[in-house]
Amino acid sequence: MALNGKIAVVTGAAMGIGKAITEILMQNGAKVALLDVNKTAGDSLKEALDKQYGQEKTMFLCCNVESEEQIKAAFQKTAETFGKIDILCNNAGMLNESTWEKTISINLVGVIRGTYLALEHMSKLSGGQGGVIINTASMAGLGPLPSCPVYTATKHGVVGFTRAMAAASTASGYGIRFNSLCPSFVQTDLFTTTKSNLGQFSNLADMTQLIIDKLGMLNMSEVAESVLELVTDETKNGEALLVMPKRKQYMTFPSII
Numbered sequence: 483m484a485l486n487g488k489i490a491v492v493t494g495a496a497m498g499i500g501k502a503i504t505e506i507l508m509q510n511g512a513k514v515a516l517l518d519v520n521k522t523a524g525d526s527l528k529e530a531l532d533k534q535y536g537q538e539k540t541m542f543l544c545c546n547v548e549s550e551e552q553i554k555a556a557f558q559k560t561a562e563t564f565g566k567i568d569i570l571c572n573n574a575g576m577l578n579e580s581t582w583e584k585t586i587s588i589n590l591v592g593v594i595r596g597t598y599l600a601l602e603h604m605s606k607l608s609g610g611q612g613g614v615i616i617n618t619a620s621m622a623g624l625g626p627l628p629s630c631p632v633y634t635a636t637k638h639g640v641v642g643f644t645r646a647m648a649a650a651s652t653a654s655g656y657g658i659r660f661n662s663l664c665p666s667f668v669q670t671d672l673f674t675t676t677k678s679n680l681g682q683f684s685n686l687a688d689m690t691q692l693i694i695d696k697l698g699m700l701n702m703s704e705v706a707e708s709v710l711e712l713v714t715d716e717t718k719n720g721e722a723l724l725v726m727p728k729r730k731q732y733m734t735f736p737s738i739i
């Protein structure tokens with residue numbers, strides 16, 4: 483899928499991995515609707531992108547993925563302004579084992595909500611043109627991080643949901659590809675605040691540091707390049723792409739029937 487003329491929606495677009503996703507999609511010709519709960523960061527990024535690409539290439543919509551009403555309105559505004567939605571990156575996320583219900587609400591429920599609302603605009607069964615949905619999971623969606631079991635659960639849920647939606651899409655004819663992005667550690671605000679967000683598991687901070695020391699840190703461009711691959715390679719559907727420093731791997735899963 484070449485990206486010239488394509489319309490993308492990125493949640494959690496204002497900072498970190500979402501900002502990197504936004505930038506690589508724009509570098510490759512897409513227009514992007516930036517959705518983020520952080521208005522200050524969103525406005526600031528929009529201003530910077532306007533200078534680099536022109537005002538007509540992006541729109542920033544302040545939006546909380548926990549709100550059905552706000553996501554629905556943001557998708558509607560995007561479709562009205564840009565004419566369609568071809569690409570959705572459900573990227574917004576947080577990590578806080580103390581406020582674990584909120585972590586579930588954003589990381590998993592928010593991904594499900596965004597996916598279902600996007601179907602109304604993207605699915606060929608509802609008059610859409612199809613496209614691709616990339617859900618940001620994590621390496622913690624493929625194996626447990628003992629210091630953050632709820633975060634781990636949300637990311638395992640994102641991987642499972644995405645694989646199931648890929649199969650549903652193929653079986654039903656949505657015309658939409660679904661893939662999970664599973665990065666290891668990336669230097670972002672989420673990563674920086676992790677150690678203060680482990681709650682009852684803060685005693686495992688040192689163990690987590692051992693894992694970080696073992697795996698190393700990804701740079702943002704490696705993550706963004708992997709997203710571009712999942713978006714543009716039309717053979718990719720139902721994939722979970724593990725991205726680690728200096729290597730990446732499409733995961734295989736045991737068939738259980």
Ligand SMILES: NC(=O)c1ccc[n+]([C@@H]2O[C@H](COP(=O)([O-])OP(=O)(O)OC[C@H]3O[C@@H](n4cnc5c(N)ncnc54)[C@H](O)[C@@H]3O)[C@@H](O)[C@H]2O)c1
Binds near residue numbers: 499500519573620
């Ligand atoms: N940083 C890592 O090590 C790492 C590794 C693997 C996966 N991830 C995942 O990548 C995604 C992005 O994380 P990041 O590291 O870039 O974090 P980040 O904190 O730098 O950026 C997250 C962005 O999402 C926004 N956001 C948070 N809650 C929101 C909500 N309810 N509605 C809308 N926007 C919201 C924030 O304002 C922020 O702009 C998350 O899903 C995270 O779990 C991060």
Ligand SMILES: CC/C=C\C[C@H](O)/C=C/C=C\C=C\C=C\[C@@H](O)[C@@H](O)C/C=C\CCC(=O)O
Binds near residue numbers: 620621625629668690
């Ligand atoms: C602390 C969480 C910070 C950021 C969360 C973000 O999503 C990044 C996750 C990055 C890596 C996750 C790694 C998960 C690894 C598991 O598969 C498991 O292998 C870790 C358990 C033990 C590893 C220790 C060892 O193998 O020696």
